[in-house]
Amino acid sequence: MAEIENMIKEKDISTKCTFLLNQWEKNLNLTKYERTKFESFLNQLDFQIKKLEKKELQISVFGRVGVGKSSLLNALIEKQIFPADVLNGNTKTTKSYTWDKRFKSLNKVELIDSPGIDEINNAHKQAINFNNVLDTDLIIFVIDSDINRIDLNSIEELLTHNKPILIVLNRCDQWNTRETKLILSSIHRKLSFCKQKIKISLVSSSPREAKIKPNGTIRSEQKTPKVDIFKNELKDIIDQSGELLLCINSLRIAEQFYKLLKENRLLKKKEKAQSLIGKYATLKASGIAINPFLMIDLITGLALDSALVIQLSQLYGLEVGGPSARQIVKKLSFQNSLLGGAQIGIQITLNIFKQILILVAPLTGGLSLAPTAPIAIAQVALAIHATKLIGRLAAYKFLNDTNKKDGRPRLMLNYLLKKNSDLRIMLGDFKFLTSNTAKNKNHLLP
Structure with a gap:
């Protein structure tokens, strides 16, 4: 761990992390069979390392259908790029947009819109969608009311994968102060499995107001989005922790691959x-x-x-x-x-x-x-x-377990998560490096 600490204290954490991962991958001594079997995983890791080298951050929005994910992204970038409509489930496939803002230490920030959690009725497509979201470096989890079981299951799953998430409560223009406090209190109670209180940002990405026309008819008119506070918070996170988020995602993918590699070797x-x-x-x-x-x-x-x-x-x-x-x-x-x-x-x-x-x-x-x-x-x-x-x-x-040489991604990931309080809050200070490896793995043992 001392070696990891010394490496991190030196300049440019992304450069050091990239060097560590490249050396680690070479030292795994993968066989031809293993390279073929895990080709897609290795390609995913190489893609993430390239993102790390280029300092290109990916942020995705995630949540149930109709909670206003697309309208939130449009409000953040102040452009109508992502299709949004009053009808639920307008986003059927992922769509991305490069944010035309400058950020410290990063060359590119990509915003990604994804289909609603309950929009895809095919379990295989749901898994693909979730894995695509996992590949991104930061997740904005959008809700528009008190969280339900679908939300909770998704949040727990993301946290067990060590994914930094920001929870955003949308459509706050619909409630008064007292109602908002009651909703927030209920949400925090349901997230009590987190050691630290996860911050919940309040936004109204597409507020509307009823107006009476001269002819007596009532029409709903679009009002200015109320996202400035969250937008500034998001920019601060990207400026201060952008490179760190890239490193964490790279190390997470490397650790997951290493776990699968060990399982395969034990079984074989x-x-x-x-x-x-x-x-x-x-x-x-x-x-x-x-x-x-x-x-x-x-x-x-x-x-x-x-x-x-x-x-x-x-x-x-x-x-x-x-x-x-x-x-x-x-x-x-x-x-x-x-x-x-x-x-x-x-x-x-x-x-x-x-x-x-x-x-x-x-x-x-x-x-x-x-x-x-x-x-x-x-x-x-x-x-x-x-x-x-x-x-x-x-x-x-x-x-x-792991040894110091082959397990350096895990050691560094553990160190980064524990040493950065802001990331601990985004992770809900969840149990670090939670692993299901121990469950139902007896068939791998001699």
Whole structure:
């Protein structure tokens, strides 16, 4: 982490982040099969790195159909670029526009309009739309009333992907002060899973006012949009954190790719890993069967378990050295009672019992030696089970943890998110780097 901190403290964070990602990608030692399998993901990462190099930020609006996403963008740029109408669901496909404003440290800011969350009735198209929004660097999440379950599900999903979001409550001209406070209070209560109170910006992107015509008819007239406060807030965020947002999105994509790569390697090498674990379990069992001394058993067991971890890491292409392997074994043993105190306690008890039986053998005419065989079998069975468990837990650790070299995107992402309070607010100070890797991944483990 100290290396990451030193790198960030130096000039131009985007240049440093670009260098880190390029070096990281080269060091992954991807096979031809992996490059083919993850071609689309690698293309996505390369596209994001190019955006980072060119300092081109993408901002998308997201939300339910008919909440005024298009009219909000039009109000921000003061042009009628995005199609907006009184009819709901006017935006069927994404449309982008390069904002003709100058921003600090950025060469381009692109605004992207997207279809409503509930506009697309096809689940596959919904997933594509959501992934397209995920690819952008900042998300303006638009609502026009109290949030509902669709809004909440989308916000939680975005936060679990470490996406910075700005929540905008549109059509505020419809309520008085008291009604607005009640709506905001309800929204914050429903977002209570966030550690910090997410700021909600109030806008009215396309206000209308009823007017009585001379002939007595009533018509609705377009009024000047009320978006200036949010517009200034957005400009400040882009000026102050534009490069940082680009870095975070690049690192997020890199970390997601690294997770998929590890999952693929674990699944592909599962049978070989099982064979390797079986080999070390046999070696440990043989040593215990012929050796009467407990301390030697424990030392030999640690050495074999460490060697197993090293072999597994090499098999998965996630290599660790001897000291790191011993640390993993010790950590796993400490975390798992069977591998830690319970195993040692059982082994000591069985060994003492066996030694007593051997010592009294002359007094019993050798009859007391008979029970030592079942004890030895129990010790061997325990050793085999412990070795298999070590192998499985080591694979699980490779899947969920990372080393300093291969995991630098994750380390840097974690550092940036924790060190920047403004981004924590945009993220709701959500649990950083939330991962579903641990869920339903048992099929990957040996």
